[in-house]
Amino acid sequence: MRGILVTIAIGCCIAAVSGNALVLAEAGRIPFPSGYRDWTHVKSGLIDDPAHPAFARYGGLHHIYANPKAMTGYRTGNFPDGAILVYDLHTLVPLPDGSIDQGERRHLDVMVKDSARFAETRGWGYEEFLASAPQTPTLTPKARAGCAACHAARRAHGDVFSEYRE
Numbered sequence: 001m002r003g004i005l006v007t008i009a010i011g012c013c014i015a016a017v018s019g020n021a022l023v024l025a026e027a028g029r030i031p032f033p034s035g036y037r038d039w040t041h042v043k044s045g046l047i048d049d050p051a052h053p054a055f056a057r058y059g060g061l062h063h064i065y066a067n068p069k070a071m072t073g074y075r076t077g078n079f080p081d082g083a084i085l086v087y088d089l090h091t092l093v094p095l096p097d098g099s100i101d102q103g104e105r106r107h108l109d110v111m112v113k114d115s116a117r118f119a120e121t122r123g124w125g126y127e128e129f130l131a132s133a134p135q136t137p138t139l140t141p142k143a144r145a146g147c148a149a150c151h152a153a154r155r156a157h158g159d160v161f162s163e164y165r166e
Protein backbone atom coordinates (compact mmCIF):
# COMPACT_ATOMS: atom_id res chain seq x y z
CA MET A 1 0.00 0.00 0.00
CA ARG A 2 2.76 2.33 1.00
CA GLY A 3 4.63 1.50 -2.22
CA ILE A 4 1.61 2.36 -4.34
CA LEU A 5 1.17 5.70 -2.62
CA VAL A 6 4.82 6.56 -3.18
CA THR A 7 4.51 5.61 -6.84
CA ILE A 8 1.41 7.76 -7.23
CA ALA A 9 3.12 10.67 -5.52
CA ILE A 10 6.18 10.43 -7.79
CA GLY A 11 3.96 10.06 -10.87
CA CYS A 12 2.11 13.21 -9.96
CA CYS A 13 5.29 15.21 -9.48
CA ILE A 14 6.92 14.09 -12.70
CA ALA A 15 3.75 15.15 -14.53
CA ALA A 16 3.87 18.52 -12.77
CA VAL A 17 7.55 19.08 -13.59
CA SER A 18 7.21 18.16 -17.25
CA GLY A 19 4.10 20.34 -17.35
CA ASN A 20 6.21 23.31 -16.23
CA ALA A 21 8.93 22.46 -18.73
CA LEU A 22 6.30 22.58 -21.45
CA VAL A 23 5.09 26.01 -20.36
CA LEU A 24 8.67 27.30 -20.32
CA ALA A 25 9.35 25.86 -23.78
CA GLU A 26 6.19 27.45 -25.14
CA ALA A 27 7.21 30.81 -23.72
CA GLY A 28 10.46 30.49 -25.71
CA ARG A 29 12.76 30.39 -22.71
CA ILE A 30 16.32 29.37 -23.35
CA PRO A 31 18.17 27.47 -20.59
CA PHE A 32 21.51 28.59 -19.13
CA PRO A 33 24.19 27.21 -21.51
CA SER A 34 26.04 25.09 -18.96
CA GLY A 35 29.30 23.72 -20.32
CA TYR A 36 29.98 26.75 -22.57
CA ARG A 37 33.46 27.22 -21.06
CA ASP A 38 34.49 24.02 -22.87
CA TRP A 39 33.37 25.45 -26.25
CA THR A 40 35.51 27.44 -28.68
CA HIS A 41 36.63 30.90 -27.57
CA VAL A 42 35.82 33.10 -30.60
CA LYS A 43 37.29 36.42 -29.41
CA SER A 44 37.28 38.90 -26.53
CA GLY A 45 36.49 42.60 -26.48
CA LEU A 46 36.60 45.57 -24.14
CA ILE A 47 34.17 48.46 -23.66
CA ASP A 48 35.84 50.77 -21.13
CA ASP A 49 34.88 54.28 -22.28
CA PRO A 50 31.86 55.65 -20.36
CA ALA A 51 31.05 57.72 -23.46
CA HIS A 52 30.37 54.54 -25.46
CA PRO A 53 26.59 54.19 -26.06
CA ALA A 54 26.66 50.58 -24.80
CA PHE A 55 28.75 51.33 -21.69
CA ALA A 56 25.92 51.27 -19.12
CA ARG A 57 24.81 47.77 -20.07
CA TYR A 58 27.91 46.32 -21.71
CA GLY A 59 30.85 48.12 -20.08
CA GLY A 60 33.62 45.66 -19.18
CA LEU A 61 35.47 42.75 -20.71
CA HIS A 62 33.50 40.24 -22.76
CA HIS A 63 34.37 36.83 -24.16
CA ILE A 64 32.43 35.16 -26.95
CA TYR A 65 32.08 31.36 -27.06
CA ALA A 66 30.62 29.11 -29.78
CA ASN A 67 29.45 25.49 -29.64
CA PRO A 68 30.55 23.17 -32.51
CA LYS A 69 27.47 23.96 -34.66
CA ALA A 70 28.05 27.68 -34.23
CA MET A 71 31.66 27.16 -35.33
CA THR A 72 30.27 25.73 -38.58
CA GLY A 73 28.42 29.03 -38.93
CA TYR A 74 31.58 31.14 -38.49
CA ARG A 75 33.32 29.01 -41.14
CA THR A 76 30.52 28.90 -43.72
CA GLY A 77 28.49 32.04 -42.96
CA ASN A 78 25.46 29.80 -42.43
CA PHE A 79 24.55 29.11 -38.79
CA PRO A 80 22.68 25.76 -38.58
CA ASP A 81 19.90 24.95 -36.11
CA GLY A 82 21.45 23.97 -32.78
CA ALA A 83 24.14 26.67 -32.97
CA ILE A 84 24.64 28.44 -29.61
CA LEU A 85 26.62 31.63 -28.99
CA VAL A 86 27.54 33.06 -25.60
CA TYR A 87 28.58 36.63 -24.71
CA ASP A 88 30.14 36.47 -21.25
CA LEU A 89 30.58 39.95 -19.70
CA HIS A 90 32.87 40.71 -16.75
CA THR A 91 33.80 43.79 -14.72
CA LEU A 92 37.32 45.24 -14.80
CA VAL A 93 39.52 45.32 -11.70
CA PRO A 94 42.46 47.77 -11.81
CA LEU A 95 45.42 46.38 -9.86
CA PRO A 96 48.04 48.39 -7.92
CA ASP A 97 50.76 47.45 -10.42
CA GLY A 98 48.86 49.20 -13.23
CA SER A 99 47.49 46.06 -14.88
CA ILE A 100 43.78 45.28 -15.16
CA ASP A 101 42.28 41.95 -14.13
CA GLN A 102 39.01 40.33 -15.11
CA GLY A 103 36.47 40.81 -12.32
CA GLU A 104 33.11 39.23 -11.56
CA ARG A 105 30.53 38.35 -14.18
CA ARG A 106 28.00 41.10 -14.95
CA HIS A 107 25.71 39.04 -17.15
CA LEU A 108 25.74 36.39 -19.81
CA ASP A 109 23.88 36.76 -23.12
CA VAL A 110 22.92 33.79 -25.25
CA MET A 111 21.77 33.26 -28.83
CA VAL A 112 20.28 29.89 -29.86
CA LYS A 113 19.51 29.05 -33.49
CA ASP A 114 16.19 27.28 -34.10
CA SER A 115 14.62 28.36 -37.39
CA ALA A 116 11.12 27.12 -36.58
CA ARG A 117 10.87 28.17 -32.95
CA PHE A 118 12.41 31.62 -33.40
CA ALA A 119 11.15 32.34 -36.93
CA GLU A 120 10.05 35.85 -35.91
CA THR A 121 13.63 36.87 -35.07
CA ARG A 122 15.23 35.29 -38.14
CA GLY A 123 15.86 31.97 -36.42
CA TRP A 124 17.75 33.23 -33.36
CA GLY A 125 16.39 33.11 -29.82
CA TYR A 126 17.89 35.64 -27.38
CA GLU A 127 18.24 35.39 -23.59
CA GLU A 128 20.17 36.98 -20.72
CA PHE A 129 21.24 35.61 -17.33
CA LEU A 130 22.38 37.84 -14.47
CA ALA A 131 25.37 36.88 -12.33
CA SER A 132 23.12 37.05 -9.25
CA ALA A 133 20.70 34.39 -10.59
CA PRO A 134 22.56 32.47 -13.28
CA GLN A 135 19.81 29.92 -13.94
CA THR A 136 16.93 32.39 -14.42
CA PRO A 137 16.11 33.78 -17.90
CA THR A 138 15.47 37.52 -17.55
CA LEU A 139 14.44 39.07 -20.87
CA THR A 140 10.93 40.32 -21.64
CA PRO A 141 9.60 39.75 -25.18
CA LYS A 142 10.24 43.46 -25.85
CA ALA A 143 13.86 43.18 -24.72
CA ARG A 144 14.38 40.10 -26.91
CA ALA A 145 13.01 42.03 -29.87
CA GLY A 146 15.56 44.75 -29.05
CA CYS A 147 18.41 42.24 -29.21
CA ALA A 148 17.17 40.95 -32.56
CA ALA A 149 16.70 44.46 -33.98
CA CYS A 150 20.34 45.40 -33.42
CA HIS A 151 21.67 42.02 -34.55
CA ALA A 152 19.67 42.43 -37.78
CA ALA A 153 22.33 44.95 -38.81
CA ARG A 154 24.49 41.87 -39.51
CA ARG A 155 21.88 40.16 -41.68
CA ALA A 156 24.48 39.29 -44.32
CA HIS A 157 26.45 37.48 -41.61
CA GLY A 158 23.57 35.42 -40.22
CA ASP A 159 22.82 38.15 -37.62
CA VAL A 160 26.15 37.44 -35.88
CA PHE A 161 28.49 40.40 -35.25
CA SER A 162 31.73 38.74 -34.19
CA GLU A 163 34.16 37.00 -36.46
CA TYR A 164 36.32 34.09 -35.40
CA ARG A 165 39.91 35.07 -34.59
CA GLU A 166 42.47 32.45 -35.53
Ligand code: HEC
Residues within 6 Å of the ligand: 043, 044, 045, 064, 085, 086, 087, 109, 110, 111, 126, 127, 128, 139, 143, 144, 146, 147, 148, 150, 151, 159, 160, 161, 162, 163
Ligand atom coordinates in the same frame (compact mmCIF):
# COMPACT_ATOMS: atom_id res chain seq x y z
C1 HEC B 1 23.03 47.99 -30.15
C2 HEC B 1 23.41 46.73 -30.72
C3 HEC B 1 23.26 45.45 -29.91
C4 HEC B 1 22.23 45.04 -29.10
C5 HEC B 1 20.97 45.82 -28.71
C6 HEC B 1 22.55 43.70 -28.65
N1 HEC B 1 23.74 43.29 -29.18
FE1 HEC B 1 24.56 41.44 -28.98
N2 HEC B 1 26.23 42.10 -29.94
C7 HEC B 1 26.41 43.36 -30.48
C8 HEC B 1 27.76 43.47 -31.00
C9 HEC B 1 28.35 44.69 -31.68
C10 HEC B 1 28.39 42.24 -30.74
C11 HEC B 1 29.84 41.83 -31.09
C12 HEC B 1 30.82 42.13 -29.96
C13 HEC B 1 32.23 41.76 -30.34
O1 HEC B 1 32.52 41.43 -31.50
O2 HEC B 1 33.11 41.78 -29.45
C14 HEC B 1 27.38 41.39 -30.10
C15 HEC B 1 27.59 40.07 -29.76
C16 HEC B 1 26.64 39.25 -29.20
C17 HEC B 1 26.79 37.83 -29.00
C18 HEC B 1 27.94 36.97 -29.54
C19 HEC B 1 27.62 36.59 -31.00
C20 HEC B 1 27.79 37.75 -31.97
O3 HEC B 1 26.79 38.21 -32.57
O4 HEC B 1 28.94 38.20 -32.13
C21 HEC B 1 25.67 37.39 -28.34
C22 HEC B 1 25.39 35.97 -27.88
C23 HEC B 1 24.81 38.54 -28.15
N3 HEC B 1 25.43 39.64 -28.70
C24 HEC B 1 23.57 38.49 -27.53
C25 HEC B 1 22.76 39.61 -27.35
C26 HEC B 1 21.54 39.61 -26.57
C27 HEC B 1 20.95 38.43 -25.82
C28 HEC B 1 21.04 40.88 -26.65
C29 HEC B 1 19.82 41.46 -25.99
C30 HEC B 1 19.82 41.47 -24.54
C31 HEC B 1 21.95 41.65 -27.49
N4 HEC B 1 22.97 40.85 -27.90
C32 HEC B 1 21.75 42.97 -27.81
C33 HEC B 1 25.45 44.34 -30.57
C34 HEC B 1 24.23 44.33 -29.93
